Amino acid sequence: MALAAQFLLRIPQLGRKNINFPSYKHRGNYQPLFLSCNYSTNDNCSSTSSSKKKNYLELTDDELLRECEMDTYKSSGPGGQHRNKRESAVRLKHVPTGVIAQAAEDRSQHKNRASALSRLRTLLALKVRSSVNLDAYSPPPQLLQILPPKSTIRSSEVGPQIGPNNPKFALGMQALLDLIFAVEGSVSEAAKLLGLSTGALSRLILSDDSLRMAVNEFRTSKGMKPLK
Amino acid sequence: MRVSLTRACRFYTSPITPKPSFFSPRAILNQPFSSSSSSSSHSSTPKPKTPLFLKPPKYSATLSDLKKWHNWAKALASSVRSTFADSDNGPDSSILFRELNWLVEDSLEDPSLIPQLGFQNNSQSVRLRIGLDELYGLWKQRIEKRKPFQYLVGCEHWRDLVLSVEEGVFIPRPETELMVDLVSDVLVRDNDGLRDGFWVDLGTGSGAIAIGIARVLGSKGSIIAVDLNPLAAAVAAFNAQRYGLQDIIEIRQGSWFGKLKDVEGKLSGVVSNPPYIPSDDISGLQAEVGKHEPRLALDGGVDGLDYLLHLCNGTASMLKPGGFFAFETNGEKQCKFLKNYLENDSACSFCNVSIVSDFAGIQRFVTGFRQ
Numbered sequence: 130m131a132l133a134a135q136f137l138l139r140i141p142q143l144g145r146k147n148i149n150f151p152s153y154k155h156r157g158n159y160q161p162l163f164l165s166c167n168y169s170t171n172d173n174c175s176s177t178s179s180s181k182k183k184n185y186l187e188l189t190d191d192e193l194l195r196e197c198e199m200d201t202y203k204s205s206g207p208g209g210q211h212r213n214k215r216e217s218a219v220r221l222k223h224v225p226t227g228v229i230a231q232a233a234e235d236r237s238q239h240k241n242r243a244s245a246l247s248r249l250r251t252l253l254a255l256k257v258r259s260s261v262n263l264d265a266y267s268p269p270p271q272l273l274q275i276l277p278p279k280s281t282i283r284s285s286e287v288g289p290q291i292g293p294n295n296p297k298f299a300l301g302m303q304a305l306l307d308l309i310f311a312v313e314g315s316v317s318e319a320a321k322l323l324g325l326s327t328g329a330l331s332r333l334i335l336s337d338d339s340l341r342m343a344v345n346e347f348r349t350s351k352g353m354k355p356l357k
Numbered sequence: 358m359r360v361s362l363t364r365a366c367r368f369y370t371s372p373i374t375p376k377p378s379f380f381s382p383r384a385i386l387n388q389p390f391s392s393s394s395s396s397s398s399h400s401s402t403p404k405p406k407t408p409l410f411l412k413p414p415k416y417s418a419t420l421s422d423l424k425k426w427h428n429w430a431k432a433l434a435s436s437v438r439s440t441f442a443d444s445d446n447g448p449d450s451s452i453l454f455r456e457l458n459w460l461v462e463d464s465l466e467d468p469s470l471i472p473q474l475g476f477q478n479n480s481q482s483v484r485l486r487i488g489l490d491e492l493y494g495l496w497k498q499r500i501e502k503r504k505p506f507q508y509l510v511g512c513e514h515w516r517d518l519v520l521s522v523e524e525g526v527f528i529p530r531p532e533t534e535l536m537v538d539l540v541s542d543v544l545v546r547d548n549d550g551l552r553d554g555f556w557v558d559l560g561t562g563s564g565a566i567a568i569g570i571a572r573v574l575g576s577k578g579s580i581i582a583v584d585l586n587p588l589a590a591a592v593a594a595f596n597a598q599r600y601g602l603q604d605i606i607e608i609r610q611g612s613w614f615g616k617l618k619d620v621e622g623k624l625s626g627v628v629s630n631p632p633y634i635p636s637d638d639i640s641g642l643q644a645e646v647g648k649h650e651p652r653l654a655l656d657g658g659v660d661g662l663d664y665l666l667h668l669c670n671g672t673a674s675m676l677k678p679g680g681f682f683a684f685e686t687n688g689e690k691q692c693k694f695l696k697n698y699l700e701n702d703s704a705c706s707f708c709n710v711s712i713v714s715d716f717a718g719i720q721r722f723v724t725g726f727r728q
Binding site for chain 2: 214
């Protein structure tokens, strides 16, 4: 987590006016944030094969940290040897998306930074959507990894199914949510594309609280019943 | 309105088996610990104190007595409001409440009992690592004398470590956590065998940087941790041993490069968080720092640059070609000055001199390599 210290205090948000990201708990006016997940100005994540498309979740800790502001530290004065005021709580604001994650449980700032960053990854997975081409849909490997083995499109090369405690789960969750959004919240449609029964995909969604909440939030906004 | 100590004082049950707890000097003597006095005279080897969380739970108190103490302590903390913050940028009540929680955590044998503090008149007994009387005394010192919290509990949580600290030893700062990342970054790209070489942490204090770095070095790497203060050397040794690093970290008591003649020109890395506060600023510091931490660890002379310059002047001959250095500073002014100084060194000893900011966006570290 080095050189992260050279984080940017402000990233010029070119071409984006008011991207006010509502908390995903916000009912009714649900506006998912469609981003091209790179630093360019496009709001719509389309093909542009020439430009290298980067997923925030694929950034290393350093790179991701560099895109964040840490609000808690601002008012400290000279800091360093001058100061003994243990505000170990860390609040990370991911500047390009506005997503905020925090951690305060540990007595060490370093540990809270790590926790906040991990939470940020989860939140980015939940809140940042990329569009998906349904016509020629091929689930990305990170999504295949979180599917149960019985999925007919999941080959044995994918390896064992990874669960919510695995750090890579966030990437899979993100890809799954991209798909669910693309099919307008229909679990049965998504299940077909993933080689699973509707029930099996339902169970996967229900296995993680934040995933469940994100899916249900979206379904409710589309006038559908939440999964139980 | 101040809450006094006498109001809430109660008696606790006497200790179960009074036993002096002292740190065995053998562990220190096993280190290649060169001090000014012979290592066989125990009286001159300082004995590091055991941090609270490591003390045996040989005391007890009823939950209701503990609760009384806790209420008294909270009221005392609450009475501070923003008076410390206003007078010298010290902690406000919310920070003191947090510290109080941590004090309780370290004092209880079973911290999971903390929620039960809410129940008054509970005669259930709990085991403590410290007598209730002493808890009153400690918190009183915190509020009335501004004694640093870390000296109350005898430790500081830093990176993923818990380091013993005590009065007379500098408390490692969160900014310095980044120093370890700077080193591990260099080692990731390392083509010069730096990870298996000798590293030096100058002014090690509690041993924080040395221990942090020891865990990212290669299997043949080693660190010499230097401090002028024999107490710091003893505490650093204690901390190194707690993490099983006594074979990788050698503690030397001495001044800067003074005891390092044997490794001159051979070092892979020199790192330091030397005293860098300008002398005149010391009296304006928050009381926890200015009145309680060792001045030796804070005062960097008129511009705060005395020791940093000494390090800059001495590092070139200590490092082998390609060796790395990283120094922590007081901020932008010192960083810029030192970068300029190092880049314009007449012998062109250094390259890639860089300034790295801390997480608050303050330019904090100067780094570079020996040509």
